[in-house]
Amino acid sequence: MVVVEQYPQLKATGNIGQLQEELTSTENKVAFARQLYNDTATQYNTKQQQFPTSLVAGLAKTQPADLWAIEDQAERAVPQVDLSMKPKA
């Protein structure tokens, strides 16, 4: 009887862990995609200013690429999920 009652709770813990993992992973994927873009853009901008490639860049009138910055620090954090199911005050 006791075992039966404990089981659903254990399962729920696993589900929450799974949800947490998925949230973290999704957030990381967004962050790493942004990082790759920024790395590549930085590389591109640097090449425009460096000697041999800067000549070509001058001829082609290239513009430096904009970096993708985050102003709001909260956007970067893993979103907090409230699963306590307490009624909102």
Add this chain to the structure above:
Amino acid sequence: MSDDASLNLFQQQDANRRRTVLLVIGFVLFFAWLGFGGDLIYYLYSRDAPRLAYHHTFPWLGIVLTVLGVAMAWYAYATGPEKVLWSTGAREVQDPTDPKERQLVDVVEEMAIAAGVPRPRIWIVDDGDPNAFATGTDPLHSHVAVTQGLLDLCTRDELEGVIGHELGHVKNLDVRLMTTLAALVGAVALMHDGSNRLLRGGMDEEPRGGGRKGGLLLLVLLVVWIISWLLAPIIAQLLAMGVSRKREYLADAMGAQFTRNPLALASALQKIENADAPTTHLKRGAAHLCIADPLARRLTGHEGFVADVLATHPPMAKRITILRGMAYAQLKKEGGSVASPGGLAAPGAASSEGSGM
């Protein structure tokens, strides 16, 4: 040297393509030498034979061995990744149910995004000792394998560092060179075992050869020829070692660049180092593919001439020190520009000085 890793990526890829081609050519030439050299010796040997006896004039041995060498090199290149994975007994993770495996898949997906390569196929080796390796011919056909021990032992961040290191190998095409090398080392070892028996059989007849004109040339040729048979596996091993040591530093740097977290990789390396037991599933032939020496040889702990010649991996302590240095530099940089938003590429920006040629 860690910093110009990222920007010299294209040179690194070119160098790896070139070295793979050279390796394959060298392998085929070596076979050709074994074959045609043998023919020449036999020709010189049988030249003075009586009229009616066998005269070795047509170099069939050379032709057969060259064709064999080409076939083996092609086979090794085409099936190398499968052979390496098969030899470790890895199983592919396709539909993970275990939370640890789910996490591994997520981490690999994240790192593939960070590295800008397609997601490699993921494998797990059922071995308690923490280790990891990557194999494949190019980023489109690549595989990452970790041991069960690594999954159990490492935190998410550490796992990310290790996978970042492996994807560094994938991205700069180290995997192509090292997998081809692993397959060829295996081929040479196999061939050598077979040829030893052949040579011993042939030895009995050898003393009758000397004596007359051309005897000295014959003798020298014979000695060089036999030595190259004997040395083949050793040379192949040395090649495998020389090829892999510098790459580890480079892949560490790339892993740190992808995760922006050199300390996690450092602590993962520390854990791998502390779990000192040999990784029994990873055999000698694949040693140079791994993140840490699976044989747990004492040599790996030292620098110096002997270790330089004989170890497949750089000393762990030095790798950890370098990674900690990166973390410190990163910290200092962030302290210097507190307002810099977006987590901009600290290592990427720093590396621009490296390639100003």
